[in-house]
Amino acid sequence: MIHEHLVFDLTGVRNDMDSQLRSSDVIEEVQDLQSVGCNLIVEVSNIGMGRDPLAMLEISEQTGSMIVASTGFYKEIFYPSYVFERSSEALSEIFIQDIEVGMDGTAIKAGLIAEIGSSLNEITAAEEVVFRAAILAHRATGAPISTHCEIGTMGKEQLALFEAYGADLSRVSFGHQDLNLDVEEQRLLLRSGAYIQFDTVGKNNYRPDEERALNLVQLLEDGYEDSLMLSCDITRKSHLRHSGGYGYRHLFDSFLPALRNHGVTEAIFTKMLVTNPRRFLAF
Template sequence: MSNKIRTVTGDLTPKQFGETMIHEHVVLDLSHIRQDDDPILANSEMLDRELERLKASGCGGIVEVTNHGMGRDVKSLRDISLKHHIPIVAATGYYIEKYYPSEVFEKSEDEIVELFVSEITDGVGNSDIRAGIISEIGSSLHEMTKTEEKVFRAACRAQIKTGAPLSTHCEMGTMGSAQLKIFKELGADLSKISIGHQDLNGNREEYEHLLNSGVYIQFDTIGKNTYRPEEERLSDLLYLLDKGYVKQLMLSCDITKKSYLKVNGGFGYEYLFTHFIPVLKEKGTSQEEITTMMVDNPRRFLSF
């Protein structure tokens, strides 16, 4: 059986994905934790305008990593995918402890494995829409809590059972090595693991430690220049490209707020295409390297 990428509209062949944003949120609600309504993204006219701009800038695929407790709505994602003719991969998973619904503390590791597997193989909730990635599985800032470790172990076991890709959240770029340790211990397929938010890390030794294990890493908060100056993010990415790691790097913006949208005066999803990639090229990155990071790597990572 040939490899397929599982999307909200069904299984697609990898060739049906163009330049892909590997870590995004399109429908999201974090207002219950953040106590304001900026981190609410919904299927709306405003989002339609934003996504039209994104599509016009060259995007040909979105990996939507919103999961339980983050306001995931797979039916809205399917509507959006059909409306804009953009393939969208939905996620199963739990985020970081601060955002966990109470069930996470009550469920056993085995029950969490069962949930993740069933959302990939059968469908999310009472829908026939299946998750195509286990994500964004998160650890907290400079620590992985006991319950987060339980979720990581469950995610890892679900990855082994299904063969599905798995991507993570590293709070401010921290704890990637601790995540990798669990994946190695449990025998996950490291070619199907991607460690997130590494552009916020800045530790080149750790980058190489992660990459040498065979996992992907994501530079996926592009445009969030208050978190880390763009020059530093670019410098690290160019360093890794120079070292020959192009086949393990993937890019995204991780939009989580209305104020980030271009139509609201923010940098927007399109920033990756209209600003960051052109700057990479100015600094000597070839079109071939861009295509590897934006097209080939996501296709290979996402298919199972």
């Protein structure tokens, strides 16, 4: 799963107790994911979102699942105050340290730079500074970058930053593109050589899964099977199965069968869920 959250705390910004998960909340569900064949989760909670390397280690040790952790800052409203006072160069040093030495004083290294976000219909000045920092760290380390496009917006503008600051587009993945209703823009991002993610599967309040599936099938028919990746982006306690939510398994229990009904083959599933994430993450 290419874009998930296991341990985070967004309550400071969202002001509700639903926006917080601890390792004890998710261990059972991560274990359960293995029964449907998923043994690796890319955790994109970053600095300012309550990222917790030791809790991720605990989940990994208790479940046997692999977890890839992230460095980065999310979107402006979640930035620690020091982000507004530092240059891209200075911020990139934090990311490089997380990737090469370890995060938050541990020896646990970040495996990617994510989720680097822009706001709704806007990349703020501070967000552009962070994008440039991410690209500097990517160029220094080779680490891949995964982004957050708020409700699917600003992909084209993010692409312009990646091009302007010299990112290797084959190491970039644009997030939340299943919420982007502009198929032409999805194709533009794909033509750049980047990946795009259909990573809010199950969030029917944003877009019904059936529409998500039809959009994905359209891009598969265009031949982009080597550039698509999938996830659910669980960000609330109420999304979990024991709270009556759809849970991480929803991708496997519900979305893959829907795609299968549209004629998507096992070979394509393997590409979207194994081959593409492996190629994207390796550096």
